Amino acid sequence: MKGLKIIVLICFVLFVLMIVDVIFGFIMFKNDSPYKYIQKHFQSSNPQPLYVAQPFLNYINNPDYINESGQKQINAWGLRHNRDIKLPKPSNIIRILFLGGSTTFGEVEKTENTFSAILEKRLNSSISQISSPHKTIECINAGLGAATSAELLIHYLLKYKYLQPDVVVIHAGINDAFATVSLEDYVYQPDYHTSKAIFKNPMPVNRFIRFLSFSNIFTFAIVKTLYREYLKNSFTENPFFTYHDKHIWYPNGNEEKFKTSANGYYNNISELVNILKNHGKKVLLVTEVVDTFHMPIEYKIKLSEGIELNNQFTIRIGMEKSVPVCVLPKSNFGHNLFITNDGIHVNEKGELTKAELIETYLLKILLEHLAYAQN
DSSP states (O other): OOOHHHHOOOOOOOHHHHHHHHHHHHHOOTTTOOOHHHHHHHHHHHOOSSEEEEEETTTEOTTTTBBBOOBBBBTTSSSSSSSSSOSSOOTEEEEEEESSSSHHOOOSSSSSHHHHHHHHHHHHHTTTTTTTOOOOEEEEOOTTTTTOOHHHHHHHHGGGGOOOOOOEEEOOOOOHHHHHSTTTTTOOOTTTTOOOOOOOOOOOOOHHHHHHHSSSSHHHHHHHOOOOOOOOOOOSSSOOOOOOOOOSTTOOOHHHHHHHOOHHHHHHHHHHHHHHHHOOOOOEEOOOOOOOTTTTTHHHHHHHHHHHHHHHHHHHHHHTTOEEEOOOGGOOOGGGGGGGSSSSOOOBBHHHHHHHHHHHHHHHHHHHHHHHHHH
């Protein structure tokens, strides 16, 4: 009888603790809470981080990354491919390098459903009928989540130029809008020195922490003791986004940020295009496309104007540098082509639509490239 009372008491205490834990979770673990994001990270079946720290480049895609479904997403170079890249580049390959952020990387599960992979198949099918001697089109996806034009410029100079691309496609502009207008009273910095903190590899999550993370109270305690730095960031999904409000360029405020040519995106992409052309590369610029209807309200308020501004800068750079610009028309991208409640990243149908729109421009560039090579 005494043993039964002890068992009942233990069950009652566990029940009370469970109720307290649930109530605590409702208070501290709301959907937009950093604790919620960190808890999801603890409970993830895939302990690999998507990004890792890298000297000079700050961060890169984690080489040989495998997603939670067990599919290889990134190769040894940190590129979104299942295959490795041959160096030096074989003479029968025309290599197209795609630079951009997560909209280039692709938020679809399978690498073969990204627009760059789709383009590789379609372009090879078209070129095989007209190229002699036979050439193979190789599309390399160097998309990097959260990358601004600053990362695109630096990563090309220090890394991707050694892949010897013949054509470079630049599809960017959204993350630069984050870097310039995302915070109240944030003063725009043309050199982007305030855009990101130095990336630190996340602390590995062992089985014990993963087990404890199923309790909200224990998760809270672990975060407070081991992961405090994650709580200081404005973008808790991407802990390396840390903004510093240092009034250097515009001491009187940020009211001039849209009126000046000292725009980081414009300057960085212009310089990148200059470098590519000087290296003898063909260049294609591609504007961003978003769905403000499905875009989270905080993004819509803070980003839509900046994204459109950078699209206009993309078109302007194309005119100034005499390089083609593929403008992705909003009319071609209905609500059903975007990831639900996202508004920035497209789904598989959206990736296919991007590929179809970009294909015409790349075919023209490839035909010019082949004609020049034959002469």
